[in-house]
Amino acid sequence: MRGFIKQIVLSTIIIAGTLLVSCEKEVNIKLNTGEPSLVVEGVIENGLPPYVFLTRSIGYFSTIDLNTLQNSFVRNAKVTVSDGVRTVQLREYSLDTGANGNKLYFYSIDTAGSFFVGQIEKVYKLTIEVDGKIYESFTKIPNPTTIDSMKTVQPDPPFNKEKNPLARQVRIYFKEPDTAGNFVRYFTQRNSEPYYPGSNSVYPDDIINGIYFETTLSLGEPTGREFNRDSSTVGYPGDTVTLKWCSIDRANYTFWSTYEYSLGTLGNPFSTPIQVKSNISNGALGVWTGYGAVYKTIVLE
Known part of the structure; x- marks a missing residue:
């Protein structure tokens, strides 16, 4: 589990970007701040347990620093993942960032009570219950391309x-x-x-x-x-x-392609406005991704 946690910490780099990009509107810009939206970053990969980061979106004109990001994490949510046969409830974990006591919070399997890893060609349902609302998403782990x-x-x-x-x-x-x-x-x-x-x-x-x-x-x-x-x-x-x-499914391709386009044009007044396409229900932002992954190594010459 230690090595797995070390890998996923770096996945949080998307969070700051998503929090910024998610504030973009397709055409209309409203200057008054509305209710923050739930931002989801969840991943399940073949051979690895699922993990989920939950945050709240940050206003376009908000000052963003480590404390802002710390306060954006959503805690005490009920998060479950199901493969249609088994359903496991994820446990909340915290990790010290080493920066003035700030921590990262995420959800993954309870290693003391369950063993649940992604399998190729299976569909996985993510369910999040928080603040009286329910959010759902489905993703498939496709067969990897060799x-x-x-x-x-x-x-x-x-x-x-x-x-x-x-x-x-x-x-x-x-x-x-x-x-x-x-x-x-x-x-x-x-x-x-x-x-x-x-x-x-x-x-x-x-x-x-x-x-x-x-x-x-x-x-x-x-x-x-x-x-x-x-x-x-x-x-x-x-x-x-x-x-x-x-390998990823179409919904994930749509999210990541629109996300990367938005991130690449952030702050460019001449870029075409685009809305990042989430695959989470009930108005949440972000993505639930299934990765059918293969690894290959080379020493550069």
Whole structure:
């Protein structure tokens, strides 16, 4: 459980972004503050227990700091996950952030009383009961797409190879399933870093059904890190890079693609307004994601 908890702590980087993005409206902007919405970030992956973060959205003009984020966590909720046969109630955990006593709160299985991990091709129902309201969502863990091979490459243009000749990225080769409706989200880990999603981490299969395909992947960076076109999203010879390649369902593809678009255009007055598409009922924001994940590792050359 310790290693699992260490992995999921870094998942909270989405929370700050979601709290900001969720304040965007598609066209109309209301300056008066309404009731905060429930923000859900839940994940279940094949071979791993589910975990769920619950927070409240933060007003567009609110000052956001560690104390604000600390106070946004939703506690004492009843959270259950069901595979249609078994239903388990998740336990609330807290983790010290090491920053002035601030803590992170999340829900996962009670290790003393249950063993419940994701399985491929199963559908999982998430139910949240809090403040007299019930929120529900369904997600499926799709069958993963196998990565045939990986190799080290120099970044594609417009990356300036002359300024950073040792920069490396990863090219992958795989066969896309010949059925429509396959979607992927990927993460990378450099050496002992956590897994970070790529800057454009989701892909549909609209034009590559049933064919062998290759693509170059930029390496993931933590949300909020300043982007440098000459050094971001790359590794260097000798780095160990692990790719986490996840099949997701359509609802999750829709959420993550609209979320990443909104995050990438936040603050741009010329961008097209877009609403992030949640898969949670009853007006909640956020997402309940099933990952059919495979892992593959390469040492960059």
